[in-house]
Amino acid sequence: MRTPEERFFTTSDGSRLFYRYWAPVGAGAGRALVLFHRGHEHSGRLAHVVDELDLPGFAMYAWDARGHGRSADEAAEAARPANMGTLIQDVDEFVRHVSSESGIAMEDIAVLGQSVGSVLLAAWVHDYAPPVRCMILASPAFKVKLYIPLARPMLGLVYKIRGDFHVNSYVKPGALTHDAERIASYKADPLIRRPISANILLALYSTAERVIADAQAIQTPTQLLISGADYVVHHGPQHEFFDRLGSRVKEKHVFEGFYHDTLGEKDRGPAIAKVRAFLETCFAQPPQTASLLEADRSGYTKDEFDRLSRPLPALSPKALNFALTRFGMRTGGQLSDGVRLGLETGFDSGSTLDYVYRNRPRGITPLGKLIDWSYLNAIGWRGIRIRKQHIERLLGKAMASLKAAGRPVRIADIAAGHGRYVLEAIASQAERPESILLRDFSELNVRQGSELIRQKGMEAMARFEQGDAFDRASVAAITPRPTLGVVSGLYELFPENAPVRRSLEGFAEAIEPGGFLIYTGQPWHPQLEMIARTLGSHRGHKPWIMRRRTQGEMDQLVAAAGFRKLAELADEWGIFTVSLAQRASA
Secondary structure, rough: OOOEEEEEEEEOOOEEEEEEEEEEOOOOOOOOEEEEOOOOHHEEEEHHHHHOOOOOOOEEEEEEEOOHHHOOOHHHHHOOOOOOHHHHHHHHHHHHHHHHHHOOOOEEEEEEOOOOOHHHHHHHHHHHOOOOOOEEOOOOOOOOOOOOOOOOHHHHHHHHHOOOOEEEEOOHHHHOOOOOHHHHHHHHHOOOOEEEEHHHHHHHHHHHHHHOOOOHHHHEEEEEEEEEEOOEEEOOOHHHHHOOOOOEEEEEEEEEEOOOHHHHHOOOHHHHHHHHHHHHHHHHOOOOOOOOOOOOOOHHHHHHHHHHHHHOOOOHHHHHHHHHHHHHHHHHHHHHHHHHHHHOOOOHHHHHHHHHHOOOOOEEEEHHHHHHHHHOOOOOHHHHHHHHHHHHHHHHHHHHHHHHHHEEEEEEEEEOOOOHHHHHHOOOOOOOEEEEEEOOOOHHHHHHHHHHHHHOOOOOOOOEEEOOOOOOOHHHHOOOOOEEEEEEEOOOHHHHHHHHHHHHHHHHHOOOOOOOOEEEEEOOOOOOOHHHOEEOOOOOEOOOOOOOOOOHHHHHHHHHOOOEEEEEEEEEOOOOOOEEEEEEOO
């Protein structure tokens, strides 16, 4: 038996989370397994797995998730209420902390989760595409059995009316396992936390639904363990997830008669053995990574793009519904300033983006203002505004790193729109950069962006010029040579990878060795078809049809240009991501 060390790490929002660390024993060090407990529990409930796996060469880590066990801090939770996006980001920061503290590469780390922990891991691997060796999901809580009819819509209604509240878990320990000792310890454990936020419970469902729907994006070798007599979660979504899973290496095991606590059941030996064998197999060979550099030519996102590019049957219910939406936008929708601007300049234009960033509903008549408020609060536009905040956070992080290294901060954005997100991010920083170069292909954006620079009194450090972000030579020749490059919201608008690669290669030539790149992605969007069928783009008002790039594809494109990803931020719906990468040193 290994005795754990008790440690804490601090997240980027200042929360202090507890974890246990079991040092490796003997030969084979340089590998790690990170464990994630089920809802209501804590890392101590997984301690037995460390010994029963009998993998002494692995360093083992297990956390108490935010709000659980010894990471429960009511004052901090009140000051910084979590959403599902926060919890998924916590996973990313914890595994990166493990890698940094241990010196173990991400490629040599495996992750294991139970129940809610499994959902967090699946969402993390989907949204962040970490290069971990493999993941093991035990009884993932993709769909909790609530038993009370209409419980989920009722929870959603109450949440909308009164805001967040907590509900107590109905699950009795006898429904988790047949192991009398674990049942007794659960009942006596003072760190078990039965209440769960309604916000988190509802988000658990929606997160699971999108991860299952887009499981093809997941390339990580995956083992799925299913309890055959699970009274807590439904089996159907677990099987659907496995069937859709894009991983070339995947395996599924069903343990008949097992209750929900798969790795804590009375006769858990066979399940533990399957986990051990899977880990040994995955670590016996080099990391398995499928190339996604030509995913624009073949693959499921290309198939999706082709489907959205084909017209619907004229009299189909879906076609009629979208036609009615387009008619409404071109008639009553014109009372909204935002809708009217989108119809005039394109809903993906720099002008529309700047309007969404300002987020001030305007329109003709009170009805027009109400329509505009509804338009600006569409989930996609909410995600865009969070993306702006995330760009600002990573800009600050990169600038601080450059300052700490005694290097100048010279910023270049090759497709800035009006440049509002960059200029406002700089305005919030204590120290100003040496220079800011904003570029855009649109003459209108250049004029309005230049005016914004003047309004903010930044003429001494910032300038705006016209330029083609997909012209490799033009991007490579940017002067002064930047130490921090930004490309936001551009690559998502173009389905082909060749121009994106040219753009990134030009940026790699322009940015000084050791400099930084901030780039965005859109691995998921719940309104993709509605956008394609109803909204026009800035390119001749053609339909705004997007090919999604999975986060793994986007990261591979950036890596192929010579950058190493350091960090990522994503919104709570998994729609927009912002990543920070560093150019390889010469």
